[in-house]
Amino acid sequence: MRPVTAGAFRLLVRGTASLVLLAAGAVPAVAKEVEDPGFFHLERLNILFHLVLFAFLFFLCIRLAAGGRKFFIRKIAGLEAVEEAVGRSTEMGKAVLYVPGIDDVNNIQTIYSMIILNHVAKMVARYETPLIVPICRPFVVPLAEETVKQAYLDVGSPDAFNANNIRYLSEEQFAFTAGVDGIMLREKPAANLYLGSFFAESLILAETGFQTGAIQIAGTANVHQLPFFVVACDYTLMGEEFFAASAYLSEEPKLIGTLKGTDLMKIYLLVLLIVGVLLETFGVTGLSTWMEPR
Amino acid sequence: MRREVPLLITMIVGWFMVLEFFFPQAEKWSSELQNWAIIMTALASVLGVANVARINMLKVSRRDRDWRYSIVLLAGMAFMVLLGTVFPMVRSLFHIDSSWAIGGGEFMGVTYGPYRLSGVAAGTVFNQFYDFMFVPMQATMFALLAFFIASAAYRSFRIRSVEAGLLAIAAVVIMIGRVPLGREIWHGLPEISDWIMSVPNLAAKRAILIGAALGAIATGLKVIMGIERNFLGGD
């Protein structure tokens, strides 16, 4: 094991041991509400600890990945199908429809959608397939235009970029949905990609797309819309699979490293949950008290 | 500089907002930043209107496909902006007191109107269009979901595996147990439905929420550290 990894591992073990001791009541926990917080919100130490831990694991894995360590990522069917979908559209001489969700730029899913749009735009630029991007929020329009334009530039086809295909329809949810349905029924794209934050319109979009015979790939972290996409689309990226898309498609070591950092944090949380449940079962409440958000 | 400046702003503001959560002294500045954010998002609505107008006017001028619908859209938009924004501003600027009302009368024993031309509250022309055009159209689009879910369920819900079978049983129990008819069919259905919602559903939802939250935190860290830059447009 390389020194930096061994050192990090020791730190992780010591940190976890401290946490367990804290939970067992060997170290008094800062539990009561502080009226005058002073220089630092001591009652939020638990959140800071986990943030620092996450950042540490994050950057450790980035460093390992940048140093040449190969990390395994399982196959994600929906992302494998993106190229197939674009290829199908090219063969049929039809467009690819990319809907980046209905939420604004402040939603992390919209940002992620732009990242995936960049990859998809590079694919369609290579195949010279039309790409239609209907947008629901005005702030997203310049982002989408810039993303797609840059993709065409990177591939060496700047003249093929058509700004009229980045279409701002409406900020109203169902007016936007009606607009996208209209595009699907009139222009009949061969592939529909729904990647971003969706709400009640998800089923209306997916069902209409199904009726036109398009191959459909959806991805969202909005849990309440996943059942509708699963039922109506050919492939669905659920929650973190959607967030993994950027690393998966680019295969860039740094981005893959961030995925593994997230996985390590999940393992830590799993252990913490099991330890917490056991401690609570035996009446030791120190850990859950310390973990309470304030 | 075109990408570096936005990245620098993202990094500084992003880290500040993270650290502000832990240091009380920074609250005043974070409050100010949040006020700026509120103003900027309000400005986005203006940007949206300008964008819609630009795109549709181009469509009309070039006689693109379906350009006539663009005229309907522009006319509707202009009309509502006039009633809801321009007229109130004019009245306020020139201190006009008269009500600017139109219409009014009686139909089948029901008195209606007159309706004020200026403003958005009840009793205005704007509100009439909202109540009798916007609300029914939006509600109709939402109501489509009931029909679409039925056709999607009939077409796609196939019990091809054990897991799909369990899913079907859970779906049937929940759908029947959550409505009053369920209790009439069997008194135990609502209790089983409650248990499914409170235990397995909750466990799965929490797991997905935790995973999605971690993914969002990771993305946030990547964006504010400048590791993820593709959303600004390539390398």
Add this chain to the structure above:
Amino acid sequence: MAGSEPILERLEHADRRWIFLIMLVAITVPLFLRVDLPIRVSPEVKGFYAALEALEPGDIVYFAADYDPGSKPELDPMIKAALDHLCRKDVRIIAATLWPAGPPLLEAALDSIAMGRYHKTYGTDFVNLGFKEGKENVMVQLGKSFRAVYPNDYYGTPVGELPLLAAKNAAGGWAVDTFRDVKLLVNISAGYPGTKEWVQQVRTRYDIPIVSGCTAVSAPEDYAYIRSNQLSGLLGGLSGAAEYEKMIGVPGWGTVGMSAQSLGHVTIVVLILIGNVLYFLNRRRRKEAA
């Protein structure tokens, strides 16, 4: 039989418009027949009721109606029921919305219940602050000062001229200006921004109890917040509204909709079963033919 085979295939891939027609009949006929079904109240709705019932006359509630016309049929019944309960308890209401299409709906609900049914006085018993863009930013800023976020109400009146918000406390500051001056936050939400954001941004930061009503599709997600006591009560969809109407003794559109919803759900279940029966029959026939 040889003649029935194509029929089963055709039934399995039937034109979806037949499904639409079946659903239309299943949903509309009970609305005309007005069949009353006994309603069982769930623990989450009891929690919502208990939170409002515990309020005293004169207490102040922040009423966040975050919805739009799309979800009006599902959420209006619970909004009207909640307003009815609050007005009956003589609780003072500060109402607002974070959805741009929400203000006229909120105004109509307040006019109908607060003014129409209980003859409450605008400005003293309740105020409508209207819409403010900014989503979570607005939520956080409201915790610091209502008047900084909403200098005017929905009608353009400065909040300093509204008796409910103009009152001063003993120290000379505003008596009602932050979430610390409010006993309860009632949120009725159709999506984003909504319940999850109020819990994340406001519940812990300002330690204010929150009860929520939401669409049926969002309710499963909000169960996590009920179980962790971050929400004191939850109304899930039209059935939640019907249960709440039963608790307050004022049947409304929630109760009326239960018969239609019941038959609608049964219809979908029957369609799923028929679809699967046809699938397995056709699959067996194709295997035998092969």
